[in-house]
Amino acid sequence: MKKMNVESFNLDHRSVAAPYVRIADRKELPGGDTLIKYDVRFSQPNESHLEMPAIHSIEHLTAEHMRNHTEALIDFSPMGCQTGFYALMLGVEDADFKDLLEATFKDILAADEVPAANEVQCGWGANHSLEAAKSAVQDFLDERAAWDVVTK
Ligand SMILES: [Zn+2]
Numbered sequence: 001m002k003k004m005n006v007e008s009f010n011l012d013h014r015s016v017a018a019p020y021v022r023i024a025d026r027k028e029l030p031g032g033d034t035l036i037k038y039d040v041r042f043s044q045p046n047e048s049h050l051e052m053p054a055i056h057s058i059e060h061l062t063a064e065h066m067r068n069h070t071e072a073l074i075d076f077s078p079m080g081c082q083t084g085f086y087a088l089m090l091g092v093e094d095a096d097f098k099d100l101l102e103a104t105f106k107d108i109l110a111a112d113e114v115p116a117a118n119e120v121q122c123g124w125g126a127n128h129s130l131e132a133a134k135s136a137v138q139d140f141l142d143e144r145a146a147w148d149v150v151t152k
Pocket residue numbers: 056060121122123124
């Protein structure tokens with residue numbers, strides 16, 4: 001395949017074994033800081049995916065709750081293919097990021113609401129499901145030992 005500009009376009013999505021967490025990109029900034037982009041994959045590409053209310057609520061919940069654990073989260077966003085998320089971190093290496101993810105997802109299991117799920121704070125406030133988010137996060141946490149295994 002032709003080499004593409006986007007890192008994940010060069011990833012053979014047939015070869016991965018979801019769920020997993022992998023570093024998708026790393027950039028050294030002129031000031032010496034390091035930006036690290038994580039591929040947080042919930043669903044096996046082209047075999048399954050998350051429904052939008054679940055992925056949307058996981059986005060809101062993680063964006064809010066992870067910041068209770070770290071100031072290094074820059075962005076947590078869903079993939080358009082609905083199989084996972086990208087997390088952009090400032091200088092948080094792999095093992096520490098996985099611990100942060102585990103702590104944050106445990107918070108989600110204990111949450112009693114989706115933050116900012118309303119018309120004032122969100123672009124589609126009705127498009128949420130706390131129950132579906134918890135179910136997907138529970139499945140992901142159950143596979144914690146497999147997060148390091150990226151390919152089949
Ligand atoms: Zn939203």
